Amino acid sequence: CLFLLHCFNCFKLLCSVRLVKELESSEEEGNQDEHKLKNTMFLQYWNRSLDKLLGWRTAQAMRFGQPIVFDFSYASNMSRKEIENTVSQLMEVEGWNRRATEPFHLHFCNLQPDSHCKKELLKRYGAETWDRLLITSTEQHYIDVFPREQLVYLTADSPNILRSFDHSKVYIIGALVDKSIHSGLSLANAKRLKLATARLPLDEFLHWELGAKNLTLDQMIRIMLTIKDTGKWEEALQFVPKRKHDGFYQRQTQTECDWWFCGFHAIAGSSNRDSGRT
Numbered sequence: 001c002l003f004l005l006h007c008f009n010c011f012k013l014l015c016s017v018r019l020v021k022e023l024e025s026s027e028e029e030g031n032q033d034e035h036k037l038k039n040t041m042f043l044q045y046w047n048r049s050l051d052k053l054l055g056w057r058t059a060q061a062m063r064f065g066q067p068i069v070f071d072f073s074y075a076s077n078m079s080r081k082e083i084e085n086t087v088s089q090l091m092e093v094e095g096w097n098r099r100a101t102e103p104f105h106l107h108f109c110n111l112q113p114d115s116h117c118k119k120e121l122l123k124r125y126g127a128e129t130w131d132r133l134l135i136t137s138t139e140q141h142y143i144d145v146f147p148r149e150q151l152v153y154l155t156a157d158s159p160n161i162l163r164s165f166d167h168s169k170v171y172i173i174g175a176l177v178d179k180s181i182h183s184g185l186s187l188a189n190a191k192r193l194k195l196a197t198a199r200l201p202l203d204e205f206l207h208w209e210l211g212a213k214n215l216t217l218d219q220m221i222r223i224m225l226t227i228k229d230t231g232k233w234e235e236a237l238q239f240v241p242k243r244k245h246d247g248f249y250q251r252q253t254q255t256e257c258d259w260w261f262c263g264f265h266a267i268a269g270s271s272n273r274d275s276g277r278t
């Protein structure tokens with residue numbers, strides 16, 4: 001009898017331990033669901049707040065920010081495929097700019113209403129989103145929007161190097177993707193309009209043997225956003241694809257120069273002493 005009572009108590013104990021475990025695990029699942037729900041709500045809230053912040057910054061850029069122009073006058077130089085690629089790159093441009101700490105005021109100039117580029121932009125964004133984009137798009141020519149002396153056409157074929165970012169200038173980038181590489185197209189355009197031109201200092205900072213120095217539109221905006229913010233080409237040119245060059249030229253830091261200078265004097269001093277010179 002005592003033995004049976006003992007067995008019964010053991011059974012009760014086992015059952016209660018199992019029950020507690022089941023309750024705990026169901027509670028954990030419930031908690032996980034609750035966590036998931038909280039996380040989703042938090043992420044939704046976070047995304048909405050982030051969107052608002054980015055929207056606010058771009059809106060500020062439209063009022064006070066530095067303009068940058070994308071020149072849409074090359075539609076007739078591009079195939080249908082190239083126009084589609086141009087629009088894909090421009091959508092990236094708009095995205096990178098919107099997410100930047102200090103965005104540019106984007107100007108899409110020479111964008112004709114019935115052009116392939118405009119139709120493709122409308123198709124890809126959808127009319128509603130396109131209308132809500134915080135950019136200025138106009139059929140006007142940039143020379144009718146900005147004072148001529150403020151304009152600088154960026155082109156890889158320019159003889160002039162863009163040494164530093166000038167906040168008083170309006171830089172122009174050709175809205176152009178050319179697989180067949182119509183070299184000198186944007187330079188010719190700028191020359192015809194008698195505009196200042198500049199190329200990025202790629203040769204000055206990067207080991208670059210052969211290969212075209214034409215960068216894509218999304219690379220261009222990332223470089224321009226970074227040079228505007230930091231003034232440092234070493235940072236801005238990180239956005240040039242690594243496959244295109246063999247790395248940055250080594251620059252000696254001030255400390256390295258000081259060490260080199262001290263070492264040189266130490267050796268020179270000892271050899272002077274050895275030879276009895278003063």
Ligand SMILES: C[S@@+](CC[C@H](N)C(=O)[O-])C[C@H]1O[C@@H](n2cnc3c(N)ncnc32)[C@H](O)[C@@H]1O
Nearest residue numbers: 154155156173174182184185186199200214215
């Ligand atoms: C793909 S490139 C077009 C190249 C085209 N062959 C041309 O004549 O400009 C698109 C635009 O990006 C800008 N760009 C590309 N690489 C550049 C560089 N290394 N320096 C300055 N601007 C550059 C220019 O504004 C150019 O029109």
